[in-house]
Amino acid sequence: EATLDLAERRRIRSAIRELQRQELERDEEALASKRFRPERGSHRQDNKENWPQSRRLEEEQQAALATLSQQLEAITDVEELTKLLRAAGEYEERKLIRAAIRKLRAEEIEAATLAGNAQRTQ
Numbered sequence: 001e002a003t004l005d006l007a008e009r010r011r012i013r014s015a016i017r018e019l020q021r022q023e024l025e026r027d028e029e030a031l032a033s034k035r036f037r038p039e040r041g042s043h044r045q046d047n048k049e050n051w052p053q054s055r056r057l058e059e060e061q062q063a064a065l066a067t068l069s070q071q072l073e074a075i076t077d078v079e080e081l082t083k084l085l086r087a088a089g090e091y092e093e094r095k096l097i098r099a100a101i102r103k104l105r106a107e108e109i110e111a112a113t114l115a116g117n118a119q120r121t122q
Helices: 006-035 042-074 078-087 091-121
Strands: none
């Protein structure tokens, strides 16, 4: 604003635009480097500290599910399995019980189909 020479004003405006563009590029680069920077801080350390405990809990849960699976193999009544399903709290337990119910129902359907076929052939 201090100069009256139009050519000088153009050069100043051009230099200002160039500085703004460079600053924008630097900001974009800084953002990109932050975006792709590996995770730092205490979160990863917490995971390391809690890993043995979570691993132990996972192993205990797997053992409990294996025991439950063996118990479900012995049950042959859909109503009993349905009662267990309603009492179960954890997702994995419910998943195993539903699979056992589906298996029993499939066996019942297969048995009924075989019995129906045997009656037709007689």
